[in-house]
Amino acid sequence: MENNFYEKGLKFECRRCSYCCGNGPGFVYLSKADLERFCAHFEMEPIAFVEKYCRWVTYYEGKTVLALIETKKLECVLWNNGCTAYKGRPVQCRTWPFWDWMVKEKADWDECAKDCPGMNSGPVHSKEEIEKAAKEYKENIPLDFEQWQADYL
Known part of the structure; x- marks a missing residue:
């Protein structure tokens, strides 16, 4: 990734404020690896985990993919004054705020930092x-329903 604005790194430390976990509707997409990490963390079988914590949503190109559900307050189902699965959280959460589109331009970073108190504070990454996280985020592919059926049903 060619970019100069984060050449010397960027500061970030999660403040566990829940902004990214519960400030409105959104999708936390789960890859097969994310699902398996969650199942290990909660000591649950995939089918039971999906029934309790997930939903199937329409993704790009009409694919149906796995995502976490939200509470009525629009918080992540795993949020309870902190992430109940922090050590087992999915790529989408682990790589925040170093998503490829967010670190592409300083203006995008600064815009997101207006809402996230952890951005521009804490240790320098x-x-x-940053590039490793951005690549991991970009390459993370949500588990689609067809693959789910082939692997788990």
Whole structure:
């Protein structure tokens, strides 16, 4: 990724404020690896985990993919004054705020930082860490329903 604005790194430390976990509707897409990490964390079988915590949503190109559900307050189903699955959280959550589109331009970073108190504070994350997270986020593919059926049903 060619970019100069984060050449010397960016500061970030999660403040556990729940802004990204419950400030409106959204999707936390789960890959197969995310699902397996959650199942290990909660000591649950995939079918039971999906029935309790997930929904199937329409994704790009009309694919149906796995996502976490939200509470009536529009919080992540796993949020309870903190993430109840922090160590097992999915790629989408683990790589925040170093998503490829967010670190592409300083203006995008600054716009997102207006809402996230952890951005621009805390320890500095190196250019290499940022690019690794951005790549992991970009390459993370949500589990689609057809793959779910083939692997788990």
